[in-house]
Amino acid sequence: MAAESRHLRELPEAKSMHLLASTSFGRLVFSQHALPAIRLVNHIVDNGTVIIRTHLAGTVLAPAGTVVAYEADVIDPHTHLGWSVIVTGLAEWVTDARDVVRYEQMLRTWGDGDMDQAIRIRPHLVTGLEFVGDGGD
Amino acid sequence: MAAESRHLRELPEAKSMHLLASTSFGRLVFSQHALPAIRLVNHIVDNGTVIIRTHLAGTVLAPAGTVVAYEADVIDPHTHLGWSVIVTGLAEWVTDARDVVRYEQMLRTWGDGDMDQAIRIRPHLVTGLEFVGDGGD
Numbered sequence: 001m002a003a004e005s006r007h008l009r010e011l012p013e014a015k016s017m018h019l020l021a022s023t024s025f026g027r028l029v030f031s032q033h034a035l036p037a038i039r040l041v042n043h044i045v046d047n048g049t050v051i052i053r054t055h056l057a058g059t060v061l062a063p064a065g066t067v068v069a070y071e072a073d074v075i076d077p078h079t080h081l082g083w084s085v086i087v088t089g090l091a092e093w094v095t096d097a098r099d100v101v102r103y104e105q106m107l108r109t110w111g112d113g114d115m116d117q118a119i120r121i122r123p124h125l126v127t128g129l130e131f132v133g134d135g136g137d
Numbered sequence: 138m139a140a141e142s143r144h145l146r147e148l149p150e151a152k153s154m155h156l157l158a159s160t161s162f163g164r165l166v167f168s169q170h171a172l173p174a175i176r177l178v179n180h181i182v183d184n185g186t187v188i189i190r191t192h193l194a195g196t197v198l199a200p201a202g203t204v205v206a207y208e209a210d211v212i213d214p215h216t217h218l219g220w221s222v223i224v225t226g227l228a229e230w231v232t233d234a235r236d237v238v239r240y241e242q243m244l245r246t247w248g249d250g251d252m253d254q255a256i257r258i259r260p261h262l263v264t265g266l267e268f269v270g271d272g273g274d
Contacts, residue, residue, distance in 0.1 A: 023214070024214070024217075025212065025214075025217060027164065027175065027208065029166050029173040029174070029175045030173055031168075031173060035204055035206070035225060036166045036167055036168060036173065036204065036205055036206040036225070037166070037206060037223075037225075038164065038166045038175070038206050038208045038223055039223075040210065040212070040221050040266075042217075067172055067173065068173055069172070069173040069174060069175050071164065071175045073177065074214075075162065075177070077160070077161070077162075077211075080161075080162065080179075080247070084177050086174075086175055086176075088172060088173070088174075110217070110268075129177075131247075
């Protein structure tokens with residue numbers, strides 16, 4: 001079974017952010033009514049921050065910002081080789097009007113729903129994990 | 138852009154659990170030091186519950202059990218069509234010796250590390266989301 005001959009390698013922050021920027025979607029992890037919650041969203045990486053758009057903004061974010069986690073991965077479903085990057089940081093609404101317009105052009109919301117809003121996550125902790133075969137990478 | 142012509146469809150619980158059982162890995166969502174956290178793990182669905190193995194057990198679970206979320210998805214990286222299933226429920230250590238042995242045979246831990254332990258998540262809330270093209274499914 002190929003999945004057994006894997007090991008885990010931690011990635012440096014710059015490489016992790018590069019991988020995150022190479023993908024278009026991931027998972028926003030937050031608390032909702034004091035319960036752990038997770039939702040798929042699209043993202044871009046802009047100037048070292050993670051930008052998402054969601055119509056969940058009102059339930060996810062406190063006015064002063066909320067600590068969230070954001071995860072993206074690319075995993076081979078058979079070998080389980082690949083990588084996972086997890087960013088933890090303060091999420092805030094994007095309020096600058098030029099940024100709002102720019103991000104609306106660059107990003108689609110994931111699901112249905114109007115009233116979506118752009119959110120910026122400023123990475124405080126970046127964890128990059130690579131799952132490689134024992135033969136190398 | 139194909140991703141724009143999608144819409145979201147909620148799936149019934151039985152279908153959602155069936156999809157979850159059809160995949161071998163997902164993401165455990167929990168609180169760690171009061172911060173949102175997420176980790177890739179392997180899973181099986183057994184008797185309506187989600188079984189995972191992780192060496193995080195000691196940091197994830199309180200002795201009386203902890204509410205977690207668990208997410209698995211299969212998403213086409215180009216069209217973003219696919220599905221996501223999210224289970225929220227109480228996670229507890231598997232203590233029955235026969236179950237422990239059985240799950241050790243059926244499940245591999247995801248990363249490195251010894252001292253892993255089987256965890257059972259009893260679904261309290263099951264959310265299944267399907268992302269389909271506007272042409273149908």
